[in-house]
Amino acid sequence: MTLKRHSVVPLARLLAVMGGLIFVVSCSGGGSSTPTPTPTPTPTSNSVDLAVNLGPNGDYQNSLFTSVEVCEPGSTTNCTTVPDVLVDTGSYGLRLLSGAAGGLTLPPVTDSGGNDVQECIVFVSMTYIWGPVVQADIHLAGESASSASVHIITEGTPSPAVPSSCLPANNQGDMNSVPALGANGILGVGGLPQDCGSTCADASNGYPQYYSCPNGNCQITSVPTTSTKGQVWNPVALFSKDNNGVLVSLPSIAAGGAPTAAGSLIFGIGTQTNNALGTAQVYAVTPDQYFTTTYNGTQYPLSYIDSGTTILSFLDSGSLGGIECLDYAGLYCPATPLSFTVTNTGTNGTTGSLTFSIENADSLVSTGYAAFNDLGGDSGNGGSSDYFAFGVPFFYGRNVFVGIAGQTVTGVSNAPYGFWAY
Amino acid sequence: MKTIARVLLILTLGAAPAWAVLGEYESSVSLDTQFMRGEDRVTSAQGYKLHQITSPTGAVVTEYVSPEGKVFGVSWRAPVIPNLEKLLGSYITPVQQAAQAQTRRRGGSFIVRASDLVFVSGGHMRAFHGSAYVPSLLPKNVSAEVVR
Numbered sequence: 001m002t003l004k005r006h007s008v009v010p011l012a013r014l015l016a017v018m019g020g021l022i023f024v025v026s027c028s029g030g031g032s033s034t035p036t037p038t039p040t041p042t043p044t045s046n047s048v049d050l051a052v053n054l055g056p057n058g059d060y061q062n063s064l065f066t067s068v069e070v071c072e073p074g075s076t077t078n079c080t081t082v083p084d085v086l087v088d089t090g091s092y093g094l095r096l097l098s099g100a101a102g103g104l105t106l107p108p109v110t111d112s113g114g115n116d117v118q119e120c121i122v123f124v125s126m127t128y129i130w131g132p133v134v135q136a137d138i139h140l141a142g143e144s145a146s147s148a149s150v151h152i153i154t155e156g157t158p159s160p161a162v163p164s165s166c167l168p169a170n171n172q173g174d175m176n177s178v179p180a181l182g183a184n185g186i187l188g189v190g191g192l193p194q195d196c197g198s199t200c201a202d203a204s205n206g207y208p209q210y211y212s213c214p215n216g217n218c219q220i221t222s223v224p225t226t227s228t229k230g231q232v233w234n235p236v237a238l239f240s241k242d243n244n245g246v247l248v249s250l251p252s253i254a255a256g257g258a259p260t261a262a263g264s265l266i267f268g269i270g271t272q273t274n275n276a277l278g279t280a281q282v283y284a285v286t287p288d289q290y291f292t293t294t295y296n297g298t299q300y301p302l303s304y305i306d307s308g309t310t311i312l313s314f315l316d317s318g319s320l321g322g323i324e325c326l327d328y329a330g331l332y333c334p335a336t337p338l339s340f341t342v343t344n345t346g347t348n349g350t351t352g353s354l355t356f357s358i359e360n361a362d363s364l365v366s367t368g369y370a371a372f373n374d375l376g377g378d379s380g381n382g383g384s385s386d387y388f389a390f391g392v393p394f395f396y397g398r399n400v401f402v403g404i405a406g407q408t409v410t411g412v413s414n415a416p417y418g419f420w421a422y
Numbered sequence: 423m424k425t426i427a428r429v430l431l432i433l434t435l436g437a438a439p440a441w442a443v444l445g446e447y448e449s450s451v452s453l454d455t456q457f458m459r460g461e462d463r464v465t466s467a468q469g470y471k472l473h474q475i476t477s478p479t480g481a482v483v484t485e486y487v488s489p490e491g492k493v494f495g496v497s498w499r500a501p502v503i504p505n506l507e508k509l510l511g512s513y514i515t516p517v518q519q520a521a522q523a524q525t526r527r528r529g530g531s532f533i534v535r536a537s538d539l540v541f542v543s544g545g546h547m548r549a550f551h552g553s554a555y556v557p558s559l560l561p562k563n564v565s566a567e568v569v570r
Contacts, residue, residue: 090529090546122503124543124550125532126521168503169514172521188547195547199479199501207479208502288549302544302551306529313530329520330533379531384570385542385553389530 043272045142046242050250052261052371052392056084060182061370062310062392064248066265068094068187069139072104073147079139080104084184087265088308089248089402090289091188092195093232094138095121095129095151097177100184106134109149109229111221115212119151119232120166121195127173129153129181130162133210135228138235143267145238147228151195153185160216165208186308189246189265191289191402191418193237194225201225237404242268244407245418247275248307252397255337255359257369261396269401269421270410277411280401280422283346284415287405291420293388294343302387303344305400305420309391312356314340316378316386324378331361332376342388348414356394371396398422443511445556448491469564470494483509486569488561495555495569503543503550510554513539517554540566 050064064087071079082100108116109132117133131154138145155176164170175181188195199207203222210231212221224230227238237243250263266275283291285304293303295315317324317332325333332338341355358376365375373396380386394400401421403409412419460477473485481500488494498504507514516536524532531544543552555569 092547121547124503124529124545125524126503126506126517126543127524165505168506169517169521170507171518173524190547192548196501197548205479289546290549304546306546308546309529311528311530313528316533330528330530377528377530378533379544380542381533381535381540381566383565383567385544387531387544389544391529 044242046267046272047264047274048141050087050248050263050265052250052263054370055086055182056184057179057182060310061365062372062375063183063370064250064263064265064307064392064395065183066140066187068096068185070094070096070101070104070106070150071137071139072106073135073137075137078104079137082184086181086183086186086308087248088186088188088306089190089246089400090304090306090308091121091186092190092192092234093151093188094136094148094185094235095153095188095232096185097153097181098131098155099178101136101150101152104136106136106150106152109133109135109223111210111212111223113212113214113221115214115221117221117223118211118213118218120162120209120211121151122166122168122172123175125172126169127175127180128162128167129175130158130166131176133223133232138238140235140265140267143236143239143242145233145235148235148238149228149230149232151232153181160213160218163208163211163218165220166211187235188308189234189236189402190306191245191285191420192234192405194231194233196223196225196231198225200231234404236267237407239267242271242275243404244271244409245269245401245403248395248400248402250392250395250398253371253373255357255374257364257367257372257374259369259371261371263395269403269412275401277401277409277421278399280399281350281352282348282401282403282412282415282419282421283344283350283352284348284419285417286347287417289418291347292345294345295340295388300387303389304387305390305394305402305422307392307395307400309389310375311389311391312358312374312376312393313379313389313391314376314387316380316382318382319386320378325361328361328365330377332358332378333360333362334358335360337374346415346419347417348419373397444493444496444509444513444554445511445559446493448487448493467568469561470568486555488559488564490561492559494559494561495553495566497551497553497569499551501548501550503552510539510541513541513554513556517541 210223247266359374403419405418460475486495534541541554
């Protein structure tokens with residue numbers, strides 16, 4: 001683990017140096033007329049390092065990790081830096097294991113009855129996390145989200161017990177430890193500001209996400225969408241600037257994988273010299289954060305890009321001739337590499353084609369490497385249950401922008417629910 | 423997908439008791455009208471009929487009923503994963519077993535292919551979707567494709 005981390009650092013420095021070079025070139029290129037001494041404000045540092053390694057549990061391929069500093073609200077000294085937090089463009093808000101945030105006194109978010117708010121999040125895989133919502137100042141590079149609602153994942157057995165309405169399959173797994181989660185937390189920087197929205201602002205909707213537990217009896221409670229003392233927010237949307245989205249930038253890696261990879265998570269889109277859209281195409285998304293992928297003439301309207309998905313999840317083993325791995329359920333093990341060309345279409349009409357490949361997941365994973373651009377698996381069970389989820393393999397060698405719904409990005413229109421650009 | 427939609431013979435039969443359980447009779451209904459707080463629309467298609475329950479919060483649960491009156495499939499599209507214990511009934515067991523057997527969260531989707539259940543859970547935070555069907559209960563000449 002130490003060796004792998006050691007190899008990441010010089011790469012990150014190299015990227016920083018390259019970024020500086022690009023900045024210098026663009027400055028001199030723009031100076032053809034008489035230089036005007038325009039006072040430029042000192043730019044806010046808006047970039048944090050991303051590391052692809054196997055994570056604190058040593059088994060998490062294709063996950064993007066960063067460090068997050070959290071402080072007691074208003075304090076600059078009562079702070080802790082949490083390493084190995086998963087960067088997830090498919091969720092919204094910061095969630096930390098209780099042990100990782102230990103040592104800080106973080107005030108609880110309470111409901112209108114004065115009871116501490118607890119939150120339940122269930123993943124597609126039927127696993128879940130549960131624990132209190134607290135307030136903290138979040139610092140990422142030079143950016144800050146003050147008194148932000150943060151979800152603390154209760155490690156060990158929660159008391160009172162998790163309510164049954166939180167658990168759609170009743171006995172699924174609690175991701176309440178580093179071995180279970182594979183990370184110290186999740187930083188959700190996707191295209192929406194809050195992790196629920198207006199539905200959770202009224203408990204009578206019966207939405208099983210926010211609870212309070214007076215007398216040990218957990219009931220669904222109303223939690224407003226306000227930026228403080230309310231629902232868990234995507235911290236980027238709370239920054240005072242660089243708050244309209246993020247750019248995930250990862251280097252190219254070779255087919256067959258790389259031991260590790262290093263890149264950047266950059267805040268803001270078109271707000272500083274390092275986050276211009278440039279030639280990236282903007283694909284606007286639906287209110288549910290989907291766009292349409294077309295393959296072989298069939299449209300898959302529930303497709304998306306997601307750094308929290310570690311594979312290219314697409315089509316299904318059956319329709320691809322039975323290429324499911326024998327030992328890794330849900331992953332593809334083709335005998336020879338397979339290549340696919342698809343077309344993505346945004347709700348704004350942007351269309352672009354894209355080619356990717358997959359290789360045998362058995363062979364890939366057995367390398368012990370962490371970074372793969374050709375790891376695939378099935379999305380459904382055929383026909384209309386299939387879709388395309390462009391997970392981390394898609395991100396290598398690209399600048400992938402995530403535009404947050406309702407925010408303004410210069411040059412982008414017709415994207416009221418946010419967008420991806422690449 | 424669009425072809426099938428056009429073939430649907432939409433017969434609105436008005437409000438009906440909601441939410442039967444997978445593998446049980448349509449009359450085993452109403453376990454969870456309260457959870458959905460939804461309106462049920464019953465439509466007929468070739469070889470089966472379906473209940474589509476839409477809640478005020480945007481959750482849509484669809485149940486597929488065979489001519490024998492048995493629920494052979496369910497699907498959902500909802501901001502949170504619906505209560506699968508109630509939706510799947512006894513067919514929840516292979517889903518629970520598969521959920522426990524997982525090693526690492528990958529995102530993407532969660533698929534269970536058991537001896538008499540095919541289950542797919544997909545999507546992401548605030549926008550989940552999925553389906554489940556019982557192959558042995560599929561009506562004659564009806565493809566599993568209709569459960570979506």
